[in-house]
Amino acid sequence: MERLSIQKALTDQHKEFKSHVANFRKNSKYNDVNNVINSLVSIHGEDKEIIITEQLVREVLEFPDDENSSTGFPERMVKGCMLRMGYSGPLNKANYLKACFTKP
Structure with missing residues (x-):
């Protein structure tokens, strides 16, 4: 980070x-x-x-x-960060949904 x-x-x-x-x-x-x-x-x-x-x-x-x-980040790094933040939705969609994050 x-x-x-x-x-x-x-x-x-x-x-x-x-x-x-x-x-x-x-x-x-x-x-x-x-x-x-x-x-x-x-x-x-x-x-x-x-x-x-x-x-x-x-x-x-x-x-x-x-x-x-x-100004941009590799797709693999973005998906890895999303997983580390607790994202449980599909990672291959264009938009990430707030509801798919686990509560801190």
Whole structure:
């Protein structure tokens, strides 16, 4: 795991509230022109616009920005990681289902 540039994204744990996530999703829109996500959220009764860019995600998750950083992973490694995380569904499908993960 230490070799992966996405280790922090996979291992960081933080608290999130379902109501906050639901409110963000309900009000969010993807802007094709600028490649950003805009959402209007209420903070202490005041509406504020939240803008999420690719650069912001890279900073928060500490993704490396050099051109030699991997952007894809071998299929065998992905399937092995899924099994180690307790995934019990079919591994050859295009989508992995959240319900097939064992609870931690």
